[in-house]
Amino acid sequence: MAAFLSEYTWTWLAYIIAAMIHVGLIINLVAVAALVFIWLERKISGRIQDRLGPTRVGGKFGWLQTLADGLKLITKEDLCPDGADRFLFKIAPYVSFCAAIGAFIAIPFAGGAYPWIAQHLNTGVFFVLAVLGLEVFGVILAGYSSASKWSLFGAMREAAQVVSYEVPLGMCVVVPVMIAGSLDMVVIGDQQAGWFTNWLVFHDPFTFITAFVYFTCAMASVNRAPFDLAEAESELVAGFHTEYSGLRWSFFFMAEYGSMFSVSILASVLFFGGWNGPVPITDLLGLSGAEVGTLSWAVAQALGLANVLLKGLLGVCLMIWVRWTLPRLRIDQVMTTCLKYCTPIAAAMFLGATLWQYNFPGRAFFNLIPMSDAVLEVSEGWEVESNDPDEEEEQIARGPEETGGLL
């Protein structure tokens, strides 16, 4: 984008404008998404508990409720306890919030040759996981600096939980990465083009189970109920944010909803087709392909964007549904779920998916249908005939440019 803009203005200004556009879009996406999700959470929890939820603010359905909440939070006093480490106490919410937003830098919203992504990283999945893991820093700093035993308990629980759940989460993410042969989220998403049968969740029985394990671990790693022990209000008052009020407290919530959204989008890209809908509408309408015009391309990309956002929204709705349905786990149950169930299952699924991919390459939907040529063309480096050792040597000799990521 900077190169495009520099044709119209000075180069230094073009870089700044390009960066501002990306950052502005991402921050607004997270902020608006948080507004919607908080309203949705109130509404869904209300319905689940057989009440109406907000009904008045903004006319019908209470759809301006979050804005009213926000106004209330801004006008609250910004308190800092006497015994607190003031510097860390003030900076902790920003650390959480920056980590939650930072993950969106490498998340693609539409794929193809010119993906809609702020920064196209070669190792996008890895980057997103690394940055999401930093969110817990804010929580721990908040818990430590508050000078309150409830905060400290909450923070230590959160730390133990996040550190343990990163292991099965990483293992689940490796499965689609291995099948796609790339850490690049754009490549992973593009390989699932076509009908929903090409989605990696339906690739084989192992990925099908992996998707559910991933979602469980993702819920735990973003600290959502039934894994929200860090803020267990029945035991710890409010956990790590006991001492916070006003805008700083709302930053923690924006971070929580932002990271819920980002792990849902990550799930959609890794397992559920990303920007490819269940039915290839853009293909059927003739909007995709190399020879279409800019307008059709833009429409196709916008459809992809709608797909990603809708899938992210569905993932968040699922998390809200789970939160208001299941009771909170005890800390030992949380650890048991992680170490005795999620980790071994993820490891076994990784092994199974590897063997499946090696023995039945180039077929989709539980090995029932062959992949179409169009998908194989898109899927850079997906070797259909990879059992022939001579050919593999040839590929090594040809170098990575021609063979793509996977050999």
Place this chain on the structure above:
Amino acid sequence: MDSIYWPSFFFWLFSGVACTFALGVLLSKNIVRMAFYLVISLASTSGLFFLAGADFVGAMQLMIYVGGTLVLLIFGVMLTSQDRFVEMRTSSGEWVIAFFIGLMLFFTLGRAAFGVAAWKGLDRETAEAVEVERTVTPLAMGLLGARVDQLDEPDAAKREGMSGYLFHFEIVSVHLLVVLIGAAYLARAKRKTGSVAANA
């Protein structure tokens, strides 16, 4: 303002932040603040890696070092909850020794950094002409035992020697395994033989 070379600007920004907070780690007395400064310093270093086009190494830096500091932070909080450990003081003798060791290391690294001809900075025209390559595929192939970046080497004998980093990778893995087993052995609860028999 066109004379600003943005990569240089960001290099100085990231390296400045990294150095400032590294000094913060040194001069701070509170152990949790030290860990926090260390996080910022290491994160800026990963920014330097991203700037150099090494996405993979940058993400590794974030995941391993910055994420590893998290555990350090937790231990800092857990083990130093007593008041006498929260503030750490360094005696002047330690300062003197550390100063001389640091000075020697600084000169060694400085000599190495400016002495190698291949590490000399490029002039701006050459630097702008360089296409940043994506690093992860050659790196992964190197770890698997094939240096795809050296395939064009005309000398067959030299090509033989470039068999990648598989051996080093395995040695490091075994080393890590040994460390893990050692840590598990050391951390194991020591039981008297009688109680073991009773438990069994």
